[in-house]
Amino acid sequence: MPSSKPRIDEDAGPEYRLDDQIGFLLRRGTQRHLGIFARHIPDLTPTQFAAIAKLFEMGPVSQNELGRRTAMDAATIKGVIDRLRRRELVTTRRDRVDQRRIYVELSPLGSKLFEDSEAAALVISEQTLAPLSPEDRASFVKLLKIIT
Amino acid sequence: MPSSKPRIDEDAGPEYRLDDQIGFLLRRGTQRHLGIFARHIPDLTPTQFAAIAKLFEMGPVSQNELGRRTAMDAATIKGVIDRLRRRELVTTRRDRVDQRRIYVELSPLGSKLFEDSEAAALVISEQTLAPLSPEDRASFVKLLKIIT
DNA sequence: GCAAAATCCTTTGCATACGAACAATATGGT
């Protein structure tokens, strides 16, 4: 009589399965999205594109403020801006009034790059959600916004 | 007559808003989860915990295989295992048959650490989903599994 | 006005992540 493993846990221990955990699933989802992004916009990372998109939306803004709007801390946004500036996609200048601030502005080249990539960026979002039905897509995005 | 900005886009251009894009939301969700994780299990990163949890589930397994099961590429899992081995949470040994393979095994210390953190890990998942109603949690996890 | 607190940016250190290139080893087809 093979009753080696009881179905009910003897210690009433919690059953942790990695593949069911929200953190693991978020990481995998991000990975899949990253792959789709890289195929459609190979010359920018999602973070770099986020910074450019936000600059396009907002116009010139201080570096840390841009970081806040794109969910990057001060150390991270600095690196991103440094790399974008090196490619001449953005320009920076010190604020005359508040000498601490560095204003970041999209260059014409950066503006053009955004406009040329905008359609691709929307395709990326669509493809990422493609496995879901249209109703599920909306509800998924809604729920994801809530837990953010 | 102030009709400067038409509600309907003249160029029928797509309107990209960063805050609505799935990639940006995934990144923000991951960030929030990471913060919750660090508060509950400060001495392990989510990735390190994932490796340990999978080893606990599966028993000894080769390094690359473990990487596949935890969604890490070969370069990433190597660094994770190196750091876990340095803390003596795992042990490694070469496979006698296949000389390429390195078997990774949870040490007693690593096993104990997992068992001691398992409850906290479940709390982390709960707290991450806390803003959602119980029904929404289940549906969110289900949808997230699909787009993975 | 002035000291304390807050804000802005920088730097360092650590830990993911991934692509690409590589050496060593196994496996497959013929």
Next chain:
DNA sequence: ACCATATTGTTCGTATGCAAAGGATTTTGC
């Protein structure tokens, strides 16, 4: 047996990400 191919693990380079500490500047509280 042999050779093309695949797999395993390593290394390097680049890019997030965050914590913590620090310097410079501005704002606030009194």
